[in-house]
Amino acid sequence: MQTKINNLVNERLLSLDFFRGATMFLLVAEFTRLYVYFRAPELEGTLLYFLGHQFKHPDWIGITFWDCIHPFFVFIVGVAMPFSFAKRKEHGETQKQMFQHTLKRSSLLLLFGWIIVCFDNGKIVVSFLNVLCSIAFWYLIAYLLMNTQVWMQISISFVLILISELLYRFFPVDGFNQAFVMGHNFGEWIDIHLNMVNSGHWSFFNKVPSTAHIIWGVLTGKLLLDNKRSLKQKAILLFTCGVVMLMLGVGLSYFTPFIKRMASSSWVFFSGGAAFVVFAFCFWLIDIKKYRKGIHLFNIVGMNPPFIYIFVSLGGAKFVTNIVKPFFTSILGWTNELTSNIVISLTTLILLWYVCYWLYKKNIFIKL
Numbered sequence: 001m002q003t004k005i006n007n008l009v010n011e012r013l014l015s016l017d018f019f020r021g022a023t024m025f026l027l028v029a030e031f032t033r034l035y036v037y038f039r040a041p042e043l044e045g046t047l048l049y050f051l052g053h054q055f056k057h058p059d060w061i062g063i064t065f066w067d068c069i070h071p072f073f074v075f076i077v078g079v080a081m082p083f084s085f086a087k088r089k090e091h092g093e094t095q096k097q098m099f100q101h102t103l104k105r106s107s108l109l110l111l112f113g114w115i116i117v118c119f120d121n122g123k124i125v126v127s128f129l130n131v132l133c134s135i136a137f138w139y140l141i142a143y144l145l146m147n148t149q150v151w152m153q154i155s156i157s158f159v160l161i162l163i164s165e166l167l168y169r170f171f172p173v174d175g176f177n178q179a180f181v182m183g184h185n186f187g188e189w190i191d192i193h194l195n196m197v198n199s200g201h202w203s204f205f206n207k208v209p210s211t212a213h214i215i216w217g218v219l220t221g222k223l224l225l226d227n228k229r230s231l232k233q234k235a236i237l238l239f240t241c242g243v244v245m246l247m248l249g250v251g252l253s254y255f256t257p258f259i260k261r262m263a264s265s266s267w268v269f270f271s272g273g274a275a276f277v278v279f280a281f282c283f284w285l286i287d288i289k290k291y292r293k294g295i296h297l298f299n300i301v302g303m304n305p306p307f308i309y310i311f312v313s314l315g316g317a318k319f320v321t322n323i324v325k326p327f328f329t330s331i332l333g334w335t336n337e338l339t340s341n342i343v344i345s346l347t348t349l350i351l352l353w354y355v356c357y358w359l360y361k362k363n364i365f366i367k368l
Contacts, residue, residue: 013083013224015282018295020076021302026069028301028308028352030055031317034345040338060182060201063258068271070131070260071213073305075275077135078142078217082225085146102143108368109136112306116313127196132309134207138214146218153219157212164209165256165265180257180264187262206263213272220279231288238280245273300360301353307366308356321348 029035038052054065088098113132118124128134145153168179171186178184187203190196196204223234249258249270258267285291301308324347332340359365 015286016079017299017302018286019279019282020305021298023069023072024301024305024308025298028312029349031312032345032348037338037341037345042338057260061257061259063267067260068274071271072275074138074213075217078214079221081142081146081218082221086225102140105368106136106140112310119314129196129198129202137207138211141211142214142218145215150219153215157215160211161209161265161268180259201261203262209263209268212268216272235280235284235288238276242273242276242280245269245276249273301356304356304359304366306368317348317352320351324348
């Protein structure tokens with residue numbers, strides 16, 4: 001039977017909450033050092049060791065599951081935008097007010113991202129190599145494009161990827177004309193001139209092609225709000241787009257390797273395709289098939305994403321670990337150090353989840 005067409009503007013999109021919450025949960029887990037312990041030599045050959053390496057970026061060329069986490073979150077931000085602004089419009093906000101809100105939110109994201117960068121460096125630095133700083137840039141761009149025609153948004157996303165590809169391949173400056181060689185490419189040249197050089201070779205310019213992820217998210221949100229298609233048709237379309245992008249990414253990887261640190265075209269398409277496929281599955285399972293069992297555990301984390309990310313980034317995870325560690329070190333003295341560390345990390349993760357749960361129960365939702 002044809003799935004009933006629904007207007008989702010005033011409904012909670014539980015699949016999006018779940019996708020956002022699960023993504024944030026995995027990000028928070030990184031701050032507990034859980035994945036580092038999974039990669040311990042003692043666990044080599046086990047499933048945990050394999051997972052540990054999937055939750056780690058390659059040194060340069062290659063792709064892992066962890067390379068898709070950042071695109072997932074950016075895609076999620078994009079999906080939520082049409083819902084958010086549709087509600088604001090229903091409440092009578094003008095275009096001027098919505099633009100002012102966008103500027104305010106982008107400014108706050110940039111500010112908190114910069115604060116986190118300074119905290120990590122232990123001093124005030126002029127650097128914006130942080131996920132919140134990136135989202136600040138993408139959020140503003142996505143808003144400015146949100147009301148343009150679909151073909152225009154798709155074209156702009158592809159053009160941004162193409163521009164990056166061409167600049168890397170044909171940049172003429174000696175020493176920086178080796179497109180896919182670490183430290184000898186266009187992105188490194190940009191970083192040197194912007195004083196953004198870093199040991200991980202994360203190019204500041206990667207924000208340009210990665211803009212595609214939030215544009216594709218916005219298009220997904222607008223599709224979900226369009227009552228011309230059934231929910232089932234929307235899920236199929238999203239899944240199909242994802243599969244096509246995955247195939248395109250794999251095909252391009254034979255010519256342009258997967259390199260997240262410079263946001264190579266193959267990586268942008270593959271990670272974007274993964275976001276489409278995962279969200280389409282969540283949408284089908286949760287919002288169409290109405291599967292609800294256990295999803296609330298992750299949805300709770302997805303209710304306060306800015307708070308929990310800023311909290312752990314500014315030492316919150318370490319603070320909780322320092323409280324937990326003395327007790328478990330004593331209790332688990334009979335085990336080896338690795339087992340003790342894994343238990344401490346898991347306990348820290350549970351307590352951080354409980355912080356989100358407490359906020360949820362108190363109806364405290366911190367937004368930027």
